[in-house]
Every structure is written in structure tokens, then in C-alpha cells.
Amino acid sequence: MSFKIDASGDNGINGVNGSHGSNGIGHIPMLNKDGQHGGDATEPTPGRDGGEIDLELMLELMPRRNSNRYIIIKGSYRKSRDNVTNVDLRELCDDYDSFELKARGGDGGNGGYGGNGGNGGTGYHGTNATKYTNAISGGTGGDGGDAGAGTSGADGGKGGIITLRVKDTDTELLLKFDLDVNGGKGGKAGRHGRPGKGGSGGFGGVGCQYTDISFNPFQEGLFDYTPRSKPGGNRGIFGNLGMNPYLCYPLCPGNQGDRGKIRLLVTDSETRIPREYHEVFNLRLHNSAILSDTGVFEPGAQIYVVSLTVENTSMMPTPRRDIRITVNDSEWIRNRNHGVLPQLINPLTSLRIDYYKPLSFLLKDHNVEIPGPPLRAYDKMFLTATTTGIEKTLTDFDIHGHTINVQYPIEITTISYVNSMVAGHESKVIWEVKNTSKVDFGAKSKNKRCIRIRLAKVDGEIPSRSLLFGLRKEVIISPMQALEKEYIINIPLLKAGEPLKFEGILKLGEAELFEGAEFRLYLELGEINFPSSPKIVHIKSFDVRVSTIYRGITAGFYPDVLLVTNHKTTRNEYLAWKKLIEQQFGFRFSVWDISQMGHFDLMRDISTHYSTEPTTLMKDFNGKAIIILNNEFEFGNKAQKVKAMQNFLPKNELLQAINMNNNRFYLVDRNNVKNDCIIALEEFLKVPSGVWRQNKLQFKHVRNFRQYLANNTISSDNFSAFEIQTKDKTRTDKKVKKINKILKQLCPNNEFHIISPSGDEEEIDCYITVVPCHMTTKRRIVLASVSDTYADPGEFVSKTMNFKGVIASLGIDNQFLLLKKVLASKLTAEMTEILEVLKLQIIYDVAVELSTICDGIGFNSSLGDYQVLDMMENLKCLVLKVESLSKSHNESNSMFPVKHDTRLGEWLIDILSQLYAFIKCLRAGIHQTVLPNRRTTKVQQQAMDLLHRIGEATIADFVDMRLLHQKQSTGSEALICQDMLASRSWIPYRKLSSKRREIIKTFEGEVKSLLHQKIQMHYIKQKNDANYILGGIFDPLKKIMRKNAMDVIFRPYESFADNTLYGRNFEKQRDGQVGGTRNIIILDQEYIQKSKKSEIETQKINLNTSKFLEFKSKMAMSRKSSFI
Structure with missing residues (x-):
């Protein structure tokens, strides 16, 4: 609630707007045709001056402690030209937030608007001409009326005078008063009216034509006809525009009234002499000195404020009454007592106060319960100054505060x-x-x-x-x-x-x-x-964490998977992976513990116990799956936070493992996501292949380079860098484009950096350099983004989402081995779940391999000759399993012996369809490949035989001759082996009878187009669907996760981004139609920069490894160490 006395002057009266003039009367002669003048606005009146307020203030304190405080107000006030009003009040201080006293000047009146002048009337029209009278011109238009004059704004009134009388013991009462003696605002300027427009002149009379007839004096009886005409009248003159007073009488707003006066009369309680001031006292804290009783600002310590430096920044001294100083409570500060400032601090004076009984406060206690860094807390001590009479806080006393660093000693x-x-x-x-x-x-x-x-x-x-x-x-x-x-x-x-x-x-x-x-x-x-x-x-x-040292692969033990761990890998997590890989999938695995080994370099030499020669991870796990537990862990002497993928695996080794060693990587990464997600990383950053080799081949002309490529077989692991000379700098760009075209034609399965010379100087001998590079991941990096909702990391291992990631990283050859194991075992709920994931992944990988081979990019296929042969054997085992599941061979329209409406039947339709189409395209790829010797004749024959076996295993009405063999005597075995019609036999395709070949061809003709279309649609959908992830699983987080993966894993490798699959650009044409790879054209300076950056990253990894190995050696104990 606020108390208010208002002695402000009245506001002025606004000017009255002028009236608008009427328009003149037109078309009628003798009437007033001029427009009427606009009326002038009246003058506004100025605001009245503020009045006077003269009050005496006294503070009345009751004798009891914490009793009410009263303010006594006596005096008078009056507005300008008004009677005096007396004031005699006794009010409770705490009932009012403030006492508002106003003696403002009144605001000036706003100027008026002048009236608009009337428009002049139109002149009368003239009369038309006749034979006997002339036409009369139109009348003049009437003049427009003059605009009425507006008026300027009136001045605001002057501020009044406020006089407050108070004793020096009660000057704190002035802090409760808000005083306003500002002058009144000037009135806004009016506006002149708009002058009337002159009337248009009347139209003149219309002329006429006639014929004069007269007697011919020379020929009696004849008349002369003479044509005559009279002109029309002129149009009347336009009337004049009315007068505008703008130029003669410019308008302006009124002036602000002068500020009034504030008189603060403070009576000295000792001499009884009053002194006049114009502002209230104002105290500011300059600095403070604090000490701890323990010598440290630690939790629970008592802190003392031993001195303060304050300044009175006004012209009025402080009250002759105590001002209490307290410390504000905050996060760490708990106030205990208070201090007092000296009375009557002189104007514009700084004063240092040393406390003999220091002002003290406590820092709150603190319990350390969890491991972490030492306590480092920061708080600000703010001091509050409060008058002791009316308990009024000085708001601007301590603006900046005093910073306290809280820590244990x-x-x-x-x-x-x-x-x-x-x-x-x-x-x-x-x-x-x-x-x-x-x-x-x-x-x-x-x-x-x-x-x-x-x-x-x-x-x-x-x-x-x-x-x-x-x-x-x-x-x-x-x-x-x-x-x-x-x-x-x-x-x-x-x-x-x-x-x-x-x-x-x-x-x-x-x-x-x-x-x-x-x-x-x-x-x-x-x-x-x-x-x-x-x-x-x-x-x-x-x-x-208990770990193991990797010493290579023992004889007879051939692992399929490398599990990369660290000291954060728990026992439960390890056992979960062991159960999944060994028991559920039937594979062997080895462990590489980064925290124990200190590095994850795939090409670094590793000493073994089984050979005198060192080995490498690249050698031991050629073509194998590598599962990386990519969680964050502490590493080295400084316990820096690291991850395996980002901080230990050199990118050049990663790309080489993918492109040259046929490795697949599966990263299990913990992120702050709500749901688990699996994605295949299509994007990776292209990097230079490394230091150029010393044995470079130089060519003088591009045609020599083309001839060399035509006559030699080139692969990315067996050739030197090429240099093609270019003397004419203006032709360099053309040569670069020509070289790129040649490489695409003659080396479609390799990727190159074409390095163009740069610089402004004209060099006589410049070279365009061509070097090999690995630029894509071939989708062989799979990232599992695991949510933090699992209490134990091992819980995720048994989830279906993890099955997808592991199966995707196995490779298609191992996937068939796993398929064989699953179908050979009892289909439990767990195996059925794995089977579903395996089905989707095989379909996807088969489609990728199919497209790779059919598009003539055999170099990017993950299957070599020996792997294809192994696949043939695995497929044969699958066919035998299908045969064992056959129940009926009497359905003439059934394509498969297993019924379609069963779950297994549907699965077999999908899988065998994919395998059939894959083998067909594999056979086609044998003849389409660029290197004719890549697939051997043995592989071709195996493909034909396998196709024959698949056909017999899946086409109805084929008789299983082995069943007949069980009923016949032993002597019939030779007959069966020689029968060219034998079903499910091991007779090669080329030795089958013509009837059997015809049946297989019929099967091929009926199914081939359907299956090819199915795979093609499946593959296109996989590429086009933005939310499609491994195995056809929909997940809306895929885009976010891909971005996160790029930011988390590949962002340090800032270079060229490659978002193609196997180096092919799918943006230009339909999927599967663009073969070959994309080469990178780059300036030599940029190439050198990126090469250096790549080398620096590798050097950083090697340096961290060296430091760790040195640290580990330092921390190791010799057997001679002694203990107490």
C-alpha cells in the first residue's frame, strides 16, 4: 500500500479544431461559386505550475523491542491558485511500502486542427452558336477556400516545490518517500487544414454550320449556295487553389515545463541548525576483508568480516542512527550475527571500518559421499545495510559481492x-x-x-x-x-x-x-x-578388471570373431557375449583387451608364444568379424576418457581392413537414447591412402598412360603412383578429366586420387599424380546405439537388436554356417528368434552381393573363390536339410515340399528364392567379370550342380530315389548311380538326361523373373526408404542415429564424405545400374594438407599407445620388490 499527496498542476485545455468550409455552387451564373474558407483552430492553454508541499517528518519508536514504528507527518500543501490543505497524520510505517509526493507541472494542451477549405464550384456552360448568334465561352471556375490554421501545442507547467523537514536522527525516513517535481509535458502540435481545390471552368458553347442562299446577278432565275460556319465557345478558366498557412505559420509542440525544486531540511539535533540538501544519502560498499578461523574457507568454518570500506556518494550525511550490516544467506553462507556502521558518515567520503568484534558467519557443512574431483564450490557474499529506525534496506549498498572459494585444505x-x-x-x-x-x-x-x-x-x-x-x-x-x-x-x-x-x-x-x-x-x-x-x-x-594378454592364435584354434573389450567390460557382459557367440551361434572367438594391450592397431606386430615370428591382428583375423565394445573408459596415467573406435583404431588401417582384408566391424556404443537402434554406416570420410610410394611411374603423355593400363592388370595393392607430365598449365584441367575417364574405363574397380598441380607460377615440368585410395566402408561397419536403461551392459547382448548387429557383422559365408546350425537344431523360441533375424539379414546381404556382382563390380564383392566354394557346400547342406523336412511329394502344384502355410515353409520360400537368384546371378557374374580368371571352371561346375540340387529339393513330383534305395538290394546301387533320371543324386548337371535338364530349365523359366523382380524391389526399397535399417526393420531414429554416428565416430576424420555403397553413386540412375567407383580430383596443396592431418591423427594414436606402454612398464613390479 502507498501513501499519496498530489499537488500537481492541472493540465491545459486542448485547442478546438476549426470547421471545414463548404464547396462552391457550380453551373449557375450570378451565384457564389467560390469554396468557403476553413475555420481556424483555437489556441490551447498551457499546463498549470505544480503547487507546494511543505511537510515535517518525525519517527516515533515505541519503547518495547520489536514494537511498531510510526511516522508523524505535519504540514500543508496546495495546488497552484488553490487553497492550502493542512496535513496532520500518524501512520504505521510498516503499512506503507512508500509515501508518494507529487508536485508536477500540468501537461500543456494539444494544438487544434485547422478546417479544410471548400472546393470551388464548376463554371457555368456557355450557349451554343446559331446562324444569327455567336457561341458563348464557359464561365470561370470558383476559387478553392483557404485552409484553416492549426495551433501549436501549449507549454507544460513548471514543477512545484517539495520541502521536507526532518531531524538528522530521522533522515532514514526520506528513503520511504518518492518525490516528483518534474515539469509538465508540452502539448502535441496541431495541424493546418487542407486548402480547397479550384473549380473547373464551364464548357464553351458548341459552334454551328449553315448555308447562305442568294440570287445570282448574272444568271436570272438562279441562286448561289454559300456554306457558312461559326466556331464554338472556349472552356472557362479553372479556379485558384485555396491558400495554405503551412509556410507562414509552422506548428510546433509545446515545451517541457521546468523541473521544480526539492528541499530537504535536516536539523542538527545538537545545534538545532537546519541545513538544506537536494538528495538523500547513498551508501556504497567498496570492498571487504574476510578471514577463516581455520585459515581455509572450508565447509563448517566460521568466517569473519574484519573490515569494510564504504563510501557516501551523496551530498547528505548518513543518519545519526545506527545502520546494521548483515550477511545474506546463500547456498553456502549461514548468517550468525551483524555489525554496525558508524553514524553521520560525511558526504562524498570513503571510510574504512575495522571491527574489534568481527561480523561472522558460517559456511554450511558438507559431506563427501561419492568419488570425484576435490570440492570446488563458489559462492558470493553479499552484505546488506539496513537502517535501524524503520528497517529500510539500502538496495544499492553491495552490488558486486565478494567471491568465496569453498574447498577442503x-x-x-x-x-x-x-x-x-x-x-x-x-x-x-x-x-x-x-x-x-x-x-x-x-x-x-x-x-x-x-x-x-x-x-x-x-x-x-x-x-x-x-x-x-x-x-x-x-x-x-x-x-x-x-x-x-x-x-x-x-x-x-x-x-x-x-x-x-x-x-x-x-x-x-x-x-x-x-x-x-x-x-x-x-x-x-x-x-x-x-x-x-x-x-x-x-x-x-x-x-x-581381470584380463588376458593376446599372444596370437594357437594351432588348431581358428576364431571367427574378435571381441574388443576394455576394463569397463563386466563379467556378466563377457559371459553374455561368450554364450551368444559360442553356444547360440556356434563360433569361436578371441579377446583383445585395449586396457591390457594398450592399443588397437591392426597392423602392429604382436609377439606370440607359438612362433618366433610376430603376428598382427590383420593377419590373424583376415575376413573375420570384429565386435568392438565402444563404451567410454579411462585410459593411461591421466585417466583420460576414451573410446576404442575414436581413439585407438587408425582410420587408414580400418579402411584397409574393410577393403583389403574383408573385415566387418560391429560397434556396440552407449548413447543417451531412449530406444536401442542398429544402423549400417553408409557414410565414411575419404582419406588419402598415405605416403606415396617411392617407385613412381612417370609418363610423358596421357596416351602412354592409357596404353600402360590397357596392357597391365592393376589393383590397389600392387601398383605404384603414376605421374603424367603436363607442361601447358591451361590444358591441365582437360588432362585431369581425360585421365579420370580413362581410369573409369580401364580400372572401374579401383578408387584413385587424381592430384592436380596448383600454384600461380608457370612451371615447365608439372605432373598430374594418380595414387590409390580406399574411400568407402562398403557398409561393413554396423553401429548399435544402446540406451542407458540397462542396469547391466550384458542385458543388451541377449536382445534381438544385438542379434541383428552380430549377424550383420558375420559376413554372408558365416551366416550360412549359422543357418546350417540353426536348422540342424531344435527350433526353440530362442532359435526361432535368431532364425527370423538371420532370414532378414541373409536376404539383405544376398541382395547386396547379387547387385554387386551383376553390376560388374566383382572387386567389391566380399566373396573370393574359396569362399564361394565353401558357400556351395553350405548350400548343399541346406538342401539336404530341406529334403529331410519333406513330408509329401504328391501335390502337383507345390513348388516346395514343405507346405506354404507353415512358418518354416514361408521361411524356405524366401530363403531358397534368394539363394536361387543369387546363384543364377553368380553364374552370370562369372562371365561378366572384368578379370576372366577370377572365377574358376570348378566354381562354374559347382554352381550348376548346386542349381540342380536346389531344383530337385524344391520342385514337387520329384521322386526321392534314396527311399527306393533303402528298399532295394545292395546290387541296385550301381543301377541308381548310372540312372540319368535319378532324383536327388550327385550326378553332375552335364550328365543328366535331356528330360531332367528340361525340367530344370522349366523351373528356371517359371521362377527366375519373379525372383529377380522380388530381389530388385527389396534392394531398391532398402536404398530409398529413409527409415529402413538392417533386415528391413523400421526405426524412426535411423536418421538421428546416423547423424549421431557421424558426429561421434567419424567427425574427427574431416575430409571427403562418401555416401555411396561400394563407391557407386546411386543418385544419378536407378539402383544397380551405375557401376565402377568414383575418383576424387583434388589440388596437390589440399591433398598434402589432408594427408598431414591424417598422419597427425595416426601419430596421436601412436603417441598415446607409446605413453601407455611406458606407463604400464613403470607401474609393473619386479619380483625383487619387498613389502613390510
């Missing part, structure tokens, strides 16, 4: 450990405790606050009895012990600013692979009030 600065250990090994654990304050701590220090360190195993599967810990011999503390109980270290003294380093030994006994243990290192400091009672001030955690 001691902390663990570093901790070094190896988080991946092999059972039976030992490793160091090194940490450092530092006193960051300027005060000594410890039981032997002045403050007697004890320091203690506790090491405890808090979680994990590793038995506590298998973990031994102790400090090195140089430190006389506790002996080595099993971590079934805490390991305790007491620090008697830690001097100010000094660090203290500890080196312990952790020994790992018997434990299972990927069992883990989590340790916590507790740093404790004695409480402020109870120095011998330790309190946790910092917690550091570290974990150890």
Missing part, C-alpha cells in the same frame, strides 16, 4: 594405477596428497587435526582374499594385507603447501576372466571442533 591430487591386470600379477598404485592451504595439518600440527587415509574394496566379483595391498618398504606404515578389511594410513603432519606421495603394491591372486573390483581411497581430516575425529574430505576411486 587437503586433497588427493593424482592417482595412478593399471586398471587391467592378469591373475597372478602385481602392479603399483601411486597417489599424492597435498595441503593446498597455508596452515599445517596433522596430529602433530598446531591445530591437532588428524589426517588419515583408508583404502577399501567396495564392490566387485574378485574375492577380497585374492587382493593383497601394501606400501613400499621406504614408508614405515602398515604391512601388506588382504583387502578383506580396510588398509589404514595415518599422516602425523602435512605442512602448508606441501605434497606427500604414496606408492603401494596391489597383487591379484586367483580370479576369473573379466571379474572386477572397485576400490575407494578415502582421505580424512579431523573435524574443526573435534580435531581427533576424522571426517571424509575427498574420495578417489579406481577399479581393476
Whole structure:
């Protein structure tokens, strides 16, 4: 609620608008045809001056504490030219937020608008001419009426005078008053009227024509006819435009009234002499000095404000009454008491106040419960100044505040450990405790606050009895012990600013692979009030995971999958992967633990126990699936956050593994997503192939280069860089285009960088360089984006979504092996689920391989000759399985022996249709391939035989001769083998009878077009559907996940983006119609930059690996180490 006294002047009266003139009367002579003048506006009146307010203020405080405070107001006020009004009030201060006093000048009146002048009337029309009278011209138009004059705005009134009388003990009352003595606003300017338009002149009379008849004086009896005419009258003159007063009488707004006067008469309570001021006192805090009772701004400490520097920035001294200073409560600050500022601080004076009884407050207590960095909290101390009479807060006293850094005085600065250990090994654990304050701590220090360190195993599967810990011999503390109980270290003294380093030994006994243990290192400091009672001030955690060292592949053990793990891989997760790969899929796998091995270079030499020669991952896992658990984990001495794909796998090795080693990668990545999602990464960044080879081949002309390519077989792994000379710089671009065309024609299955020379200088001998490169992932990187909803990472392993990712990474040859295993086992619910995923993935991969071969891009096929032969054998096993499932052979219209309406029958229709079309296109691809010797005659014959077997296994009315064989004698076996009509026999296709060949051809003719169309539609749909992912599974998150994958995994490889499948551009024509690869044309400077960038990334990976191996060697323990 507010209290208000208003002695403002009245506002002026607005000017009255002038009237509009009427239009003149036209067409009638002798009447007034001029327009009437517009009327002038009247003058506005100015605002009245503000009145006077003269009040005496007194503060009345009741004797009891916390009682009501009253303000007594006596005096008078009057408006200008009005009578005086007396004031005698006693009001409760707390009832009013403010007391508003106004003595403003009145606003000036707005100017009026002038009236518009009337338009002149039209002149009268003239009379027409006759034989006897002339035409009369039209009358003149009437003049327009003059515009009425507007008026300017009137001036605002002057502000009045406000006088407040108060004692120097009560000047704080002035803070409650809002005073307004501003002058009134000037009135807005009016506007002149619009002058009338002159009337148009009347139309003149119309002329006439006639004939004069007269006697001919020379011929009696005859008349003369003479034509005559009279002109018409002229049109009348237009009337004049009315007068506009704008130029003679410009209008303007009224002036702002002058500001009035504020008089603050403060009476000295001692001398009784009043002094006049024009503004209220204003205090500002310049700075403050604070200290902690413990020497550190730590939680629970008492903080003292020992001094303040304040400034009175006004011309009025502060009241002769105390002003209370308090500290505001905030996140960390808890106020306890208050201080007082001196009375009567002089105007424009800075004053330093030193407190003998300091103003103090507490920092709130804090409990450290979880591991993490040391406490670093920030808060701002704001001081509040409050008058003690009316409890009025000075709002602008402390604007900036005082920053307080809250932290404990001691902390663990570093901790070094190896988080991946092999059972039976030992490793160091090194940490450092530092006193960051300027005060000594410890039981032997002045403050007697004890320091203690506790090491405890808090979680994990590793038995506590298998973990031994102790400090090195140089430190006389506790002996080595099993971590079934805490390991305790007491620090008697830690001097100010000094660090203290500890080196312990952790020994790992018997434990299972990927069992883990989590340790916590507790740093404790004695409480402020109870120095011998330790309190946790910092917690550091570290974990150890039982791992294995990769020593190559033993004889007789041939893994199909490499599982890439780290120390965050849990025991349950490992067992889930082991069950999936070995038991459910029937494959073998090896483990590569990055936290143990320190790198993931596919081409780095690895020492083995089985050979004197080193091996590599590229060699051991040629053509195999690599599953990468791409979760974030800590690595190295500084425990930096890393991921396997982004920080350990050199991109050139990744591309080489995909393009040259036929590897497939499956990344299991944890992201902040709501639902799991599987995507095949079509996009990858094209990078230079590396350092150019020394044995470059140079050609003087492009035709020489073309001839060389025509006569030699080129592949990306066996040729040098080519250099083609270009002397004429203006023809370089044409040569580059010509070279690109030649490469597409003669080397359609390879990818190249065509490097054009750049620079402004005219060089005599320049070269266009052609180097090989690998630019695509061939969709052989599959990313599983796993949500964070799983309590254990192993839960995702058994999900259908993970089946899709693993199956997609196996490769089509291993997929057929898995298919054979699934069909040979009992179709449980689990196997049925795998079967469905396998079905969709085989259909997809078969379609991709089919399109690759049919389009003449055999180089990009993942199937070599030996793999095709293996596939033939696997397909034969599949056919035999289909035969064993046959129940009836009497349905004449059935294509398959298994009924169509069964689940297995539908599955077989899809799978065998795809396989049939695949084999047909594979046979066609044998003859279409660029390299005629790529597919051997043996493969062709195997394809024909397999087609024969598929036909016999799936065409109804074929008789199973093996059933007859069981009923016949042993002597009939030769007859069956020699029968060219034998069904389901191993007789080659070329030896079949003509009837049997005709049946197979009939089957081919009926089904081939249908199956080809089906696969083509399936493949086109896969490419065109923006939400289509592996196996035909719809997921609306695919676009988002692809973008996330690019940002997370491939963004560091900033170079050319390739969004094609196998290097083909599907944007230009329909899918499957564009063969070959795309070459990159680039300037040499840009190529060098990108090559250097790629090399820097590789060097960074190698440097991190070297640092880790050095760190691991440093942390390793020799057998001669001793313990207490």
C-alpha cells in the first residue's frame, strides 16, 4: 500500500479544431461559386505550475523491542491558485511500502486542427452558336477556400516545490518517500487544414454550320449556295487553389515545463541548525576483508568480516542512527550475527571500518559421499545495510559481492594405477596428497587435526582374499594385507603447501576372466571442533578388471570373431557375449583387451608364444568379424576418457581392413537414447591412402598412360603412383578429366586420387599424380546405439537388436554356417528368434552381393573363390536339410515340399528364392567379370550342380530315389548311380538326361523373373526408404542415429564424405545400374594438407599407445620388490 499527496498542476485545455468550409455552387451564373474558407483552430492553454508541499517528518519508536514504528507527518500543501490543505497524520510505517509526493507541472494542451477549405464550384456552360448568334465561352471556375490554421501545442507547467523537514536522527525516513517535481509535458502540435481545390471552368458553347442562299446577278432565275460556319465557345478558366498557412505559420509542440525544486531540511539535533540538501544519502560498499578461523574457507568454518570500506556518494550525511550490516544467506553462507556502521558518515567520503568484534558467519557443512574431483564450490557474499529506525534496506549498498572459494585444505591430487591386470600379477598404485592451504595439518600440527587415509574394496566379483595391498618398504606404515578389511594410513603432519606421495603394491591372486573390483581411497581430516575425529574430505576411486594378454592364435584354434573389450567390460557382459557367440551361434572367438594391450592397431606386430615370428591382428583375423565394445573408459596415467573406435583404431588401417582384408566391424556404443537402434554406416570420410610410394611411374603423355593400363592388370595393392607430365598449365584441367575417364574405363574397380598441380607460377615440368585410395566402408561397419536403461551392459547382448548387429557383422559365408546350425537344431523360441533375424539379414546381404556382382563390380564383392566354394557346400547342406523336412511329394502344384502355410515353409520360400537368384546371378557374374580368371571352371561346375540340387529339393513330383534305395538290394546301387533320371543324386548337371535338364530349365523359366523382380524391389526399397535399417526393420531414429554416428565416430576424420555403397553413386540412375567407383580430383596443396592431418591423427594414436606402454612398464613390479 502507498501513501499519496498530489499537488500537481492541472493540465491545459486542448485547442478546438476549426470547421471545414463548404464547396462552391457550380453551373449557375450570378451565384457564389467560390469554396468557403476553413475555420481556424483555437489556441490551447498551457499546463498549470505544480503547487507546494511543505511537510515535517518525525519517527516515533515505541519503547518495547520489536514494537511498531510510526511516522508523524505535519504540514500543508496546495495546488497552484488553490487553497492550502493542512496535513496532520500518524501512520504505521510498516503499512506503507512508500509515501508518494507529487508536485508536477500540468501537461500543456494539444494544438487544434485547422478546417479544410471548400472546393470551388464548376463554371457555368456557355450557349451554343446559331446562324444569327455567336457561341458563348464557359464561365470561370470558383476559387478553392483557404485552409484553416492549426495551433501549436501549449507549454507544460513548471514543477512545484517539495520541502521536507526532518531531524538528522530521522533522515532514514526520506528513503520511504518518492518525490516528483518534474515539469509538465508540452502539448502535441496541431495541424493546418487542407486548402480547397479550384473549380473547373464551364464548357464553351458548341459552334454551328449553315448555308447562305442568294440570287445570282448574272444568271436570272438562279441562286448561289454559300456554306457558312461559326466556331464554338472556349472552356472557362479553372479556379485558384485555396491558400495554405503551412509556410507562414509552422506548428510546433509545446515545451517541457521546468523541473521544480526539492528541499530537504535536516536539523542538527545538537545545534538545532537546519541545513538544506537536494538528495538523500547513498551508501556504497567498496570492498571487504574476510578471514577463516581455520585459515581455509572450508565447509563448517566460521568466517569473519574484519573490515569494510564504504563510501557516501551523496551530498547528505548518513543518519545519526545506527545502520546494521548483515550477511545474506546463500547456498553456502549461514548468517550468525551483524555489525554496525558508524553514524553521520560525511558526504562524498570513503571510510574504512575495522571491527574489534568481527561480523561472522558460517559456511554450511558438507559431506563427501561419492568419488570425484576435490570440492570446488563458489559462492558470493553479499552484505546488506539496513537502517535501524524503520528497517529500510539500502538496495544499492553491495552490488558486486565478494567471491568465496569453498574447498577442503587437503586433497588427493593424482592417482595412478593399471586398471587391467592378469591373475597372478602385481602392479603399483601411486597417489599424492597435498595441503593446498597455508596452515599445517596433522596430529602433530598446531591445530591437532588428524589426517588419515583408508583404502577399501567396495564392490566387485574378485574375492577380497585374492587382493593383497601394501606400501613400499621406504614408508614405515602398515604391512601388506588382504583387502578383506580396510588398509589404514595415518599422516602425523602435512605442512602448508606441501605434497606427500604414496606408492603401494596391489597383487591379484586367483580370479576369473573379466571379474572386477572397485576400490575407494578415502582421505580424512579431523573435524574443526573435534580435531581427533576424522571426517571424509575427498574420495578417489579406481577399479581393476581381470584380463588376458593376446599372444596370437594357437594351432588348431581358428576364431571367427574378435571381441574388443576394455576394463569397463563386466563379467556378466563377457559371459553374455561368450554364450551368444559360442553356444547360440556356434563360433569361436578371441579377446583383445585395449586396457591390457594398450592399443588397437591392426597392423602392429604382436609377439606370440607359438612362433618366433610376430603376428598382427590383420593377419590373424583376415575376413573375420570384429565386435568392438565402444563404451567410454579411462585410459593411461591421466585417466583420460576414451573410446576404442575414436581413439585407438587408425582410420587408414580400418579402411584397409574393410577393403583389403574383408573385415566387418560391429560397434556396440552407449548413447543417451531412449530406444536401442542398429544402423549400417553408409557414410565414411575419404582419406588419402598415405605416403606415396617411392617407385613412381612417370609418363610423358596421357596416351602412354592409357596404353600402360590397357596392357597391365592393376589393383590397389600392387601398383605404384603414376605421374603424367603436363607442361601447358591451361590444358591441365582437360588432362585431369581425360585421365579420370580413362581410369573409369580401364580400372572401374579401383578408387584413385587424381592430384592436380596448383600454384600461380608457370612451371615447365608439372605432373598430374594418380595414387590409390580406399574411400568407402562398403557398409561393413554396423553401429548399435544402446540406451542407458540397462542396469547391466550384458542385458543388451541377449536382445534381438544385438542379434541383428552380430549377424550383420558375420559376413554372408558365416551366416550360412549359422543357418546350417540353426536348422540342424531344435527350433526353440530362442532359435526361432535368431532364425527370423538371420532370414532378414541373409536376404539383405544376398541382395547386396547379387547387385554387386551383376553390376560388374566383382572387386567389391566380399566373396573370393574359396569362399564361394565353401558357400556351395553350405548350400548343399541346406538342401539336404530341406529334403529331410519333406513330408509329401504328391501335390502337383507345390513348388516346395514343405507346405506354404507353415512358418518354416514361408521361411524356405524366401530363403531358397534368394539363394536361387543369387546363384543364377553368380553364374552370370562369372562371365561378366572384368578379370576372366577370377572365377574358376570348378566354381562354374559347382554352381550348376548346386542349381540342380536346389531344383530337385524344391520342385514337387520329384521322386526321392534314396527311399527306393533303402528298399532295394545292395546290387541296385550301381543301377541308381548310372540312372540319368535319378532324383536327388550327385550326378553332375552335364550328365543328366535331356528330360531332367528340361525340367530344370522349366523351373528356371517359371521362377527366375519373379525372383529377380522380388530381389530388385527389396534392394531398391532398402536404398530409398529413409527409415529402413538392417533386415528391413523400421526405426524412426535411423536418421538421428546416423547423424549421431557421424558426429561421434567419424567427425574427427574431416575430409571427403562418401555416401555411396561400394563407391557407386546411386543418385544419378536407378539402383544397380551405375557401376565402377568414383575418383576424387583434388589440388596437390589440399591433398598434402589432408594427408598431414591424417598422419597427425595416426601419430596421436601412436603417441598415446607409446605413453601407455611406458606407463604400464613403470607401474609393473619386479619380483625383487619387498613389502613390510
